[in-house]
Structures are given as C-alpha cells and as structure tokens.
Amino acid sequence: MSTDANGTSAQYRVGKAFHTALINADWAGIRSLLHEDAVWVLPGDNAISGPAEGADAIVQRAQRIAGYGLAFELLHTLVSRENVALSLHNTARRGDLVLDEYLSTVCRLRDGKVESIETYLSDVDGMNAFFV
Incomplete structure (x- = not known):
C-alpha cells in the first residue's frame, strides 16, 4: 500500500479513520471504509458476538456497541505490509455492570x-456479562 507525503501508510489512515x-x-x-461483502467476527456468546456479514451488518453492529455507551480509547494503530490492527481499551458502566477490556481489532x-x-x-x- 502507498504512503502519503508525511510517510503515513494507507493502512494506518484506514485504521485511524475507522476509530x-x-x-x-x-x-x-464507517460504511465508506468497507467492502460490500466485509465480515466482522467477535468472540463470545452475547448480543454482539459472532459474525456480522456485509457492510450494513457491520455498521449496525458498530451502532449497537456504541449504544451501550462505550469509551473507545485507542492505544496503538499497528500496521503490517497489507493490513491494520487497532489496540483499544474499551470501558463502560451500565448500572452495576462494568466493562473494562483490552482488545485488538x-x-x-x-x-x-x-x-x-x-x-x-x-x-x-x-x-x-455486559452485552446482554
């Protein structure tokens, strides 16, 4: 992938734009960053787990996750030759439930x-426990 005049890779730009x-x-x-047939897979057994197939389903998942009031702290944007990973610290509170997780997307x-x-x-x- 290419880099811009500042030396920023296209992968990095996509990752930052997504966040x-x-x-x-x-x-x-978010929708503009996705191929029509894109898929997002999340582990677990809860309201947001499993595969979201297609760009519209991915946007709906992002909306649903955000609807739980999460704070999405970006720790690092990591690039490989072709891809990008976001290292995040997500936190939220809903009643007595607390979410405090680290993840890589x-x-x-x-x-x-x-x-x-x-x-x-x-x-x-x-x-x-949080996404019920």
Whole structure:
C-alpha cells in the first residue's frame, strides 16, 4: 500500500479513520471504509458476538456497541505490509455492570478498504456479562 507525503501508510489512515468514525458515531464514514461483502467476527456468546456479514451488518453492529455507551480509547494503530490492527481499551458502566477490556481489532484490507475484521478480547466473560 502507498504512503502519503508525511510517510503515513494507507493502512494506518484506514485504521485511524475507522476509530475516528466510531467515536464520532459517523456511520456513513464507517460504511465508506468497507467492502460490500466485509465480515466482522467477535468472540463470545452475547448480543454482539459472532459474525456480522456485509457492510450494513457491520455498521449496525458498530451502532449497537456504541449504544451501550462505550469509551473507545485507542492505544496503538499497528500496521503490517497489507493490513491494520487497532489496540483499544474499551470501558463502560451500565448500572452495576462494568466493562473494562483490552482488545485488538484486526482489519484485513483489499484495495484500500476493509474486507474482514476480527476482534481479539482480553475478557470474553466480562463482555458476555455486559452485552446482554
């Protein structure tokens, strides 16, 4: 992938754009980063787990997650030759339930857009308890 005049890779720009759109509830912005047939897989057994297949389903998942009031702290944007991973610390409180998890969201890119997302979590049990 290419770099801009500042030496920033296209993968890095996609990762930052995804995070920025998520924290700003810019659903059209997220949608614009995705291939139509993109898939997002989350572990666990809860309201947001499993595969979200297709760009619209991914946007709906992002909306649902944000609807739980999460704070999405970006720790690092990591790039490989072709892809990008976001290292995040997500926190939220809902009544007596507290979410405090670290995760990596790995975005595989094709032609500068996201074709698949896989999320790795530090606390699947905590996620299961929170997202009911």
